[in-house]
Amino acid sequence: MRSEVLYPGAFPMVRIELGAGEQLKAESGAMVASSPTIDVESKMEGGFLGALSRKLLTGEKFFFQTLKANRGAGEVLLAPTVPGEIVIMELDGLNEYMVQKDGFLAGADTVKIESQMQSLSRGLLGGEGFFILKISGKGTLVLNSFGAIHRIDLKPDQEYIVDNSHLVAWSATTSYHIERAAAGWVASFTSGEGFVCRFRGPGVVYIQSRNPGGFGNWIRQFIPVSE
Amino acid sequence: MTIDHLAMDASPNALCFGEALPATGAPCHVGVEPTGLRIRFNGQSEELPESLVQFHDLSVSAGGLHHDHLVVTWGKEAVKRTLYVKDPAVITTFRANAPHELTRDLETVAAGVRRMRARHRMVWTAAAAAILSVGLFLWFGSDLLVDMAVSRIPIEWEQKLGETAYRDVLAQQTVIKGGPAVSAVEEMTGRLTSGLKDSPYQFEVTVVKNDAVNAFALPGGYVVVFTGLMKKAESGDEVAGVLSHELNHVLQRHGMERIVRQLGLFAALSIILGDRQGVAGLARQLSVELLTLRFSREQETEADVTGLRLLHRAKIDPDGIIRFFERLSEKDKDRIELLSTHPMSQARAARLKAESAALPKQVPEPFTFEWKTVQQSLPGS
Numbered sequence: 193m194r195s196e197v198l199y200p201g202a203f204p205m206v207r208i209e210l211g212a213g214e215q216l217k218a219e220s221g222a223m224v225a226s227s228p229t230i231d232v233e234s235k236m237e238g239g240f241l242g243a244l245s246r247k248l249l250t251g252e253k254f255f256f257q258t259l260k261a262n263r264g265a266g267e268v269l270l271a272p273t274v275p276g277e278i279v280i281m282e283l284d285g286l287n288e289y290m291v292q293k294d295g296f297l298a299g300a301d302t303v304k305i306e307s308q309m310q311s312l313s314r315g316l317l318g319g320e321g322f323f324i325l326k327i328s329g330k331g332t333l334v335l336n337s338f339g340a341i342h343r344i345d346l347k348p349d350q351e352y353i354v355d356n357s358h359l360v361a362w363s364a365t366t367s368y369h370i371e372r373a374a375a376g377w378v379a380s381f382t383s384g385e386g387f388v389c390r391f392r393g394p395g396v397v398y399i400q401s402r403n404p405g406g407f408g409n410w411i412r413q414f415i416p417v418s419e
Numbered sequence: 420m421t422i423d424h425l426a427m428d429a430s431p432n433a434l435c436f437g438e439a440l441p442a443t444g445a446p447c448h449v450g451v452e453p454t455g456l457r458i459r460f461n462g463q464s465e466e467l468p469e470s471l472v473q474f475h476d477l478s479v480s481a482g483g484l485h486h487d488h489l490v491v492t493w494g495k496e497a498v499k500r501t502l503y504v505k506d507p508a509v510i511t512t513f514r515a516n517a518p519h520e521l522t523r524d525l526e527t528v529a530a531g532v533r534r535m536r537a538r539h540r541m542v543w544t545a546a547a548a549a550i551l552s553v554g555l556f557l558w559f560g561s562d563l564l565v566d567m568a569v570s571r572i573p574i575e576w577e578q579k580l581g582e583t584a585y586r587d588v589l590a591q592q593t594v595i596k597g598g599p600a601v602s603a604v605e606e607m608t609g610r611l612t613s614g615l616k617d618s619p620y621q622f623e624v625t626v627v628k629n630d631a632v633n634a635f636a637l638p639g640g641y642v643v644v645f646t647g648l649m650k651k652a653e654s655g656d657e658v659a660g661v662l663s664h665e666l667n668h669v670l671q672r673h674g675m676e677r678i679v680r681q682l683g684l685f686a687a688l689s690i691i692l693g694d695r696q697g698v699a700g701l702a703r704q705l706s707v708e709l710l711t712l713r714f715s716r717e718q719e720t721e722a723d724v725t726g727l728r729l730l731h732r733a734k735i736d737p738d739g740i741i742r743f744f745e746r747l748s749e750k751d752k753d754r755i756e757l758l759s760t761h762p763m764s765q766a767r768a769a770r771l772k773a774e775s776a777a778l779p780k781q782v783p784e785p786f787t788f789e790w791k792t793v794q795q796s797l798p799g800s
Contacts, residue, residue: 286434286505287443290484345442348492348501363443364484365434365503394436394501396443 193300195332197278198269204278205271206334208298215260216332217305218270218298223257227266233258256305272297272336276400279341285330287395288364292324294338294404295360300331326364335361339402346393354389357403363395431461433504438497449504451512456491458502474518479525486532489513489525569675574619574639577675581639585623588643592627595646599796600626603788604644607659607735611666614732620669624662628798632747636665638674646797652743655786655793660740663733664726671725673718719761720770727774736783737775741768
């Protein structure tokens with residue numbers, strides 16, 4: 193399986209070459225085009241209950257697509273729904289990543305995806321909901337973001353503060369807690385930041401340069417209320 | 420004692436972090452030996468030689484997002500290394516082989532993690548219990564809560580909300596500006612509301628040209644009567660009965676109760692599902708919500724009962740509304756808008772009749788208008 197990002201920037205696609213018999217899973221609806229040798233199947237990752245809980249709890253799509261090169265090698269083109277960068281990672285089997293619900297685009301079949309419950313304070317204040325995706329295993333993982341994707345490398349005990357709505361993914365070796373952006377409650381909200389995550393290394397944190405919720409609020413003012 | 424002696428090409432089971440190492444950690448293989456940890460990196464190099472770190476140089480803690488990694492550190496400054504081990508087998512072997520001073524720290528840490536997990540579980544259980552009890556309370560005791568919330572909403576807000584929706588409705592309808600129909604409806608409203616002593620509402624009733632058999636009330640005292648309803652009615656008492664019912668939806672603030680109830684549910688769901696934008700979007704839904712508002716059966720019953728009393732106080736025949744709904748139910752069952760929101764069930768008819776019979780007898784005062792004349796003045800379709 194080989195993958196490359198086409199048209200890097202705001203409107204990228206990812207091309208993944210599959211050898212005969214190889215398969216990958218992708219967010220449902222992500223496929224743009226493919227070789228005729230590739231079949232698309234819907235698959236409920238983690239069984240029906242797993243898929244249902246992922247749908248209900250993380251808001252992630254109920255089904256993943258499985259793209260399988262049944263009749264020989266071929267390639268697929270995948271794209272996310274929102275404008276923004278795509279990043280390809282190779283999971284080494286040791287590093288595990290927590291990914292916010294919209295961040296997953298595709299992954300090798302050997303990549304394992306689970307819903308993880310966060311602690312109550314993280315769930316309530318983190319803006320990611322109570323459930324996030326935990327991605328482990330070995331193989332290619334493709335993430336997408338809203339806006340550009342930026343990687344922050346953290347050395348052991350190094351700290352970094354991230355506005356929670358800009359989070360895409362972070363490695364499981366990091367720890368984080370939620371705190372107010374400013375010293376006072378009023379200042380926290382009037383500063384427009386509300387809550388932030390204080391990450392502590394070692395590990396990496398991927399952030400997106402745009403805030404989907406903020407964009408939604410901005411665009412909402414232009415939409416006439418209809419019945 | 421199990422000593423881990425694996426070949427050089429053993430697959431990595433830990434991540435090593437340090438100043439010169441990648442932020443995602445350098446994959447390495449950790450083996451537990453009698454005196455310390457043997458660490459081998461993939462592909463030996465000058466910077467990452469195989470090394471045996473003595474137990475007495477180590478310090479341990481728990482780390483990672485879920486505190487499920489064994490974190491081992493040694494060295495200082497530039498050569499400080501931090502090892503993240505998640506493999507349970509390695510952790511077990513480490514605990515079995517490391518000297519007591521080291522594992523004692525580890526046990527303290529592990530106990531701390533267990534305590535924290537227990538606390539998390541407790542918080543979650545408490546939260547689940549709280550959500551459940553709030554759910555049960557909302558299910559069984561929400562009326563009280565909604566009443567409390569509604570009573571705090573100023574009448575002016577309600578009027579503003581109702582007015583917005585009212586203007587929306589009128590913009591799409593042909594309003595009848597004057598004539599016998601309008602004066603008849605005004606007379607009915609006047610008689611019904613004159614009995615209300617300290618009502619904060621200024622009722623505004625509009626007749627619109629529309630063949631639908633319908634009438635509705637918006638929060639704040641805005642009532643719309645369709646000409647279709649006036650054509651189907653056989654007397655002024657019948658229309659007055661419907662009007663009285665609708666006025667009582669306003670007086671009892673049923674519209675606000677529905678909104679608070681729906682908003683409350685949405686708000687709670689949005690918060691639980693982490694959709695903060697959803698909450699903001701709700702506010703804009705409000706005026707749309709008003710037009711598609713359906714009252715609950717309890718609210719309909721309440722409006723029926725108080726409506727009858729209001730009719731009685733205004734000296735209007737309270738049986739008009741009963742006759743009207745019964746006649747409508749017999750024919751045209753499926754085509755009448757009013758019936759879809761106010762189904763005339765056996766129980767409702769019986770209840771209305773019983774309520775009406777319970778009222779002290781009085782001779783109704785006739786209206787000043789002739790109903791046939793009013794009907795003839797209505798524009799044709």
